Amino acid sequence: MGMIYLMLIVSLCIAAFFLLFFLWATKNGQFDDDYTPSVRMLFEDEPKLKDE
Amino acid sequence: MENCYHCGDVLPRPSILLDQKEFCCQGCANVYSLLNSNSLKDFYQFEKTPGIKPNRGHSDKFQFLDIPEIRARYIQYEDEKIARVKLSLPSIHCSSCIYLLENLSKINGNVLTSQVHFAKKEAIIVFDRNSITLSEIANLLQFIGYEPDFGRKTEVKGVQKSFLLKIGLAGFAFGSIMLWSAPDYFGITLDNLSFRNFTAYLSFIVSLPVFLYSANEYYVSAYKAVRSRNINLDVPITLGILALYAQSTYQIFTQQGPGYMDSFAGFIFFLLIGKWFQNRTYQSLSFDRDYSSYFPVAIHRLSDKGTEIIPIEQLKEGDRIQLRNEEIIPCDSILISAEAQLDFSFVTGESALVTKKKGDLIYAGGKLIGMSIELAVKSETNRSHLTQLWNETKDKKESNTLERYQDRISRYFLVVLIMVALVSGIVWAFIDPSKIMTVIVSILIVACPCALALSSPFTLGNTLSILGKNGLYLKNTTVVEALSEITTVIFDKTGTLTDPMANHVHFSDENMTDELWHVLSELSSHSTHPLSKRIHQQLINKQSDIQLTHFIEHKGKGIEATYKGKTYQLGSSKFVGYGSSSTENGRVLFAKDGKVNQEIHIKSTFRSSISTILTQLTDKRIFVLSGDDEKDLPELIALGFQAEQCFFKQEPKDKAAFIAHRQKLGEKVLMLGDGLNDVGALGTANVGIALSEDMFRFTPSSDAILDAKHIHLLPRFFQVSQYAKVVLKVCLGFSITYNLIGLSFAISASLAPIVAAILMPLSSITVVFLSSSLIHFKYWRGIE
Numbered sequence: 001m002g003m004i005y006l007m008l009i010v011s012l013c014i015a016a017f018f019l020l021f022f023l024w025a026t027k028n029g030q031f032d033d034d035y036t037p038s039v040r041m042l043f044e045d046e047p048k049l050k051d052e
Numbered sequence: 053m054e055n056c057y058h059c060g061d062v063l064p065r066p067s068i069l070l071d072q073k074e075f076c077c078q079g080c081a082n083v084y085s086l087l088n089s090n091s092l093k094d095f096y097q098f099e100k101t102p103g104i105k106p107n108r109g110h111s112d113k114f115q116f117l118d119i120p121e122i123r124a125r126y127i128q129y130e131d132e133k134i135a136r137v138k139l140s141l142p143s144i145h146c147s148s149c150i151y152l153l154e155n156l157s158k159i160n161g162n163v164l165t166s167q168v169h170f171a172k173k174e175a176i177i178v179f180d181r182n183s184i185t186l187s188e189i190a191n192l193l194q195f196i197g198y199e200p201d202f203g204r205k206t207e208v209k210g211v212q213k214s215f216l217l218k219i220g221l222a223g224f225a226f227g228s229i230m231l232w233s234a235p236d237y238f239g240i241t242l243d244n245l246s247f248r249n250f251t252a253y254l255s256f257i258v259s260l261p262v263f264l265y266s267a268n269e270y271y272v273s274a275y276k277a278v279r280s281r282n283i284n285l286d287v288p289i290t291l292g293i294l295a296l297y298a299q300s301t302y303q304i305f306t307q308q309g310p311g312y313m314d315s316f317a318g319f320i321f322f323l324l325i326g327k328w329f330q331n332r333t334y335q336s337l338s339f340d341r342d343y344s345s346y347f348p349v350a351i352h353r354l355s356d357k358g359t360e361i362i363p364i365e366q367l368k369e370g371d372r373i374q375l376r377n378e379e380i381i382p383c384d385s386i387l388i389s390a391e392a393q394l395d396f397s398f399v400t401g402e403s404a405l406v407t408k409k410k411g412d413l414i415y416a417g418g419k420l421i422g423m424s425i426e427l428a429v430k431s432e433t434n435r436s437h438l439t440q441l442w443n444e445t446k447d448k449k450e451s452n453t454l455e456r457y458q459d460r461i462s463r464y465f466l467v468v469l470i471m472v473a474l475v476s477g478i479v480w481a482f483i484d485p486s487k488i489m490t491v492i493v494s495i496l497i498v499a500c501p502c503a504l505a506l507s508s509p510f511t512l513g514n515t516l517s518i519l520g521k522n523g524l525y526l527k528n529t530t531v532v533e534a535l536s537e538i539t540t541v542i543f544d545k546t547g548t549l550t551d552p553m554a555n556h557v558h559f560s561d562e563n564m565t566d567e568l569w570h571v572l573s574e575l576s577s578h579s580t581h582p583l584s585k586r587i588h589q590q591l592i593n594k595q596s597d598i599q600l601t602h603f604i605e606h607k608g609k610g611i612e613a614t615y616k617g618k619t620y621q622l623g624s625s626k627f628v629g630y631g632s633s634s635t636e637n638g639r640v641l642f643a644k645d646g647k648v649n650q651e652i653h654i655k656s657t658f659r660s661s662i663s664t665i666l667t668q669l670t671d672k673r674i675f676v677l678s679g680d681d682e683k684d685l686p687e688l689i690a691l692g693f694q695a696e697q698c699f700f701k702q703e704p705k706d707k708a709a710f711i712a713h714r715q716k717l718g719e720k721v722l723m724l725g726d727g728l729n730d731v732g733a734l735g736t737a738n739v740g741i742a743l744s745e746d747m748f749r750f751t752p753s754s755d756a757i758l759d760a761k762h763i764h765l766l767p768r769f770f771q772v773s774q775y776a777k778v779v780l781k782v783c784l785g786f787s788i789t790y791n792l793i794g795l796s797f798a799i800s801a802s803l804a805p806i807v808a809a810i811l812m813p814l815s816s817i818t819v820v821f822l823s824s825s826l827i828h829f830k831y832w833r834g835i836e
Contacts, residue, residue: 004247005247005250008232008250008251008254011228011231012228012254012258015224015227015228016224018224019220019221019224022220022224023217023220023221026213026216026217026220027213027217029213031213031216032169032213033169033170033171033172034171035170035171036150036168036169036170036171039147039150039170040150040154042098042147043094043151043154044094
């Protein structure tokens with residue numbers, strides 16, 4: 001039964017970890033623009049040309 | 053292929069051929085070859101004809117960017133090697149644009165990286181500051197069709213980030229707390245007090261930051277409101293939050309129960325989402341475009357030391373400034389040069405060029421066409437005639453702000469609520485004192501204004517998005533209510549009722565010889581005069597490759613050139629020598645060696661949807677205010693207007709006064725106009741709508757921007773706003789019912805805390821769902 005206390009704390013820590021990540025990502029501007037990335041991922045990389 | 057491969061415009065004949073593709077002009081062909089040679093062909097893969105025809109301006113148009121003060125405004129960061137700049141590129145419109153702009157480094161290696169923010173139509177460019185200057189970057193962008201806009205827009209505030217942080221925190225708390233409160237819902241923990249207390253303390257810890265940070269704007273807003281003796285909706289919300297938190301904390305620390313932290317966190321979470329949703333709608337449009345963002349940012353000033361480029365704020369009375377073709381007069385000035393041709397179409401709506409002579413006072417806002425001129429500054433930029441009118445009426449408008457619907461309600465709500473809580477407390481003091489606290493707090497909690505608080509942003513936010521999808525962009529949600537109360541509609545004539553893009557060109561002689569047509573077409577292509585451009589546009593299929601010589605443009609009068617020894621003239625009858633009028637009523641003559649071969653009439657046309665709009669607006673008073681004279685009255689009558697409804701020769705002050713007069717009669721006025729001229733009138737009206745052909749340029753401050761393509765929907769917009777009001781009433785009714793039922797249980801102390809806790813988020817969700825679905829289901833097939 002005491003196991004539940006431990007599990008609760010652990011799950012809280014995991015959730016807090018994700019929260020911190022979310023806060024960090026937001027502060028760094030990841031969510032400022034939510035449209036352009038959806039288009040950007042469709043661009044293709046140019047195949048590297050051999051040096052002439 | 054009938055259209056330019058790059059920009060999609062109609063091809064002239066002969067078209068420009070390159071690489072087996074056809075282009076409408078050399079500019080487009082240049083961009084194509086540039087992209088091709090830098091292996092950016094994919095630009096054309098994402099959309100058809102994604103290109104934008106590049107604007108042919110001066111090559112030193114962006115010279116002012118090299119002035120350190122001006123440059124510093126746009127540079128976000130720099131060190132010895134690199135610099136980073138954020139530029140507004142209004143031409144961004146599709147995914148190909150993102151592709152091209154983010155591959156800018158392939159075109160010019162001195163550009164290191166570039167990142168596009170599509171919704172804001174901005175690009176952040178990092179470049180090698182020692183190898184390329186900001187003005188060169190601007191030139192490059194202009195060359196490929198993405199001319200940067202340096203008008204000073206007020207920045208849309210970046211509330212996004214802090215909102216996301218608050219929402220994230222509240223969501224985290226909400227989810228976590230509900231998770232470990234689940235046993236409490238099922239009563240399991242009654243036997244397991246240590247577990248319950250443990251989770252209770254945990255809930256307290258987790259919800260503390262939510263209380264202190266996520267909800268803080270409500271406290272601030274409520275505090276400000278109370279301080280100015282004004283109650284707004286945030287006051288009961290704050291009271292509810294405080295009561296809920298206090299009660300829960302007390303319960304937790306006295307170990308009486310688990311508290312209501314789950315409802316608390318959930319409540320905050322949903323409230324914040326409602327607000328975030330509302331703010332999101334305005335990301336790409338900024339409404340308070342500074343009046344000065346219409347004027348160029350810098351100007352050439354002449355002094356004994358020579359010419360220097362300075363920001364317009366530094367102009368002082370008496371300074372001599374130089375203006376070039378297509379530049380705009382920044383402030384009232386006196387003309388020093390002998391003569392000047394000016395286009396005041398943004399000020400008066402008339403495209404006819406105005407000629408000013410040496411010594412004349414020229415008002416700010418006119419655009420110079422033709423040869424450079426020198427001017428002496430008369431009044432500094434913020435004191436000119438039109439700005440004054442604009443500033444005056446701007447102040448009047450602020451004090452007329454309509455009270456928000458729910459702010460009115462919330463006043464009564466709060467007062468009633470407190471009285472009910474007090475009375476119940478006193479009554480229970482006689483019956484069973486131990487229950488006083490429970491009753492009072494239950495009352496404050498269950499009587500949740502959250503239904504009220506949420507229905508407004510969601511309903512109005514949804515309304516705004518529906519209107520936006522149909523071409524009408526409102527400044528904020530209060531405009532919806534103002535729109536629903538309009539009794540009188542006033543139209544400006546030039547540019548609003550008339551369609552500047554669709555002038556009708558009429559030739560008196562359709563049977564001219566081919567050679568004459570070719571000459572006319574070629575001749576008219578050389579002038580930037582609007583009439584000439586319109587004629588050329590009409591004759592685009594009569595283009596040929598004949599060459600004219602001795603081309604001379606007499607600004608404002610006409611143009612002439614020689615072909616095969618004969619002199620050809622195109623211009624006003626006075627110019628051609630056939631009369632004394634000067635392009636009056638859009639009449640242009642074409643003559644060969646003095647003999648008139650063609651009389652061309654260019655008539656402004658009215659938009660086709662106007663008559664339909666009039667038939668649908670029968671319940672409103674209509675007026676037309678025009679800066680022109682009565683020459684268009686017969687046509688207006690033909691469209692459906694009455695003569696008494698039309699007023700002519702209206703100056704900006706007259707229009708604003710007219711509106712104020714009608715308002716004194718108790719009417720609610722909506723003004724539909726465009727052009728700098730109407731700014732004062734738009735501000736005086738209850739709702740001022742600026743009509744825009746091109747969404748991003750030259751739109752003065754107004755309450756709403758209407759995309760000209762959707763003008764026929766005007767009557768429908770009124771209906772949408774009225775429906776929104778109905779939905780608000782329905783939601784209000786729902787929340788009142790909920791409150792009455794909940795309160796009756798709370799007062800009789802038969803409201804189990806757990807029920808109150810569940811009811812709160814439940815009512816919030818129901819209201820959100822109700823308002824969103826009511827609006828969207830009604831209009832999901834469009835608002836027509």
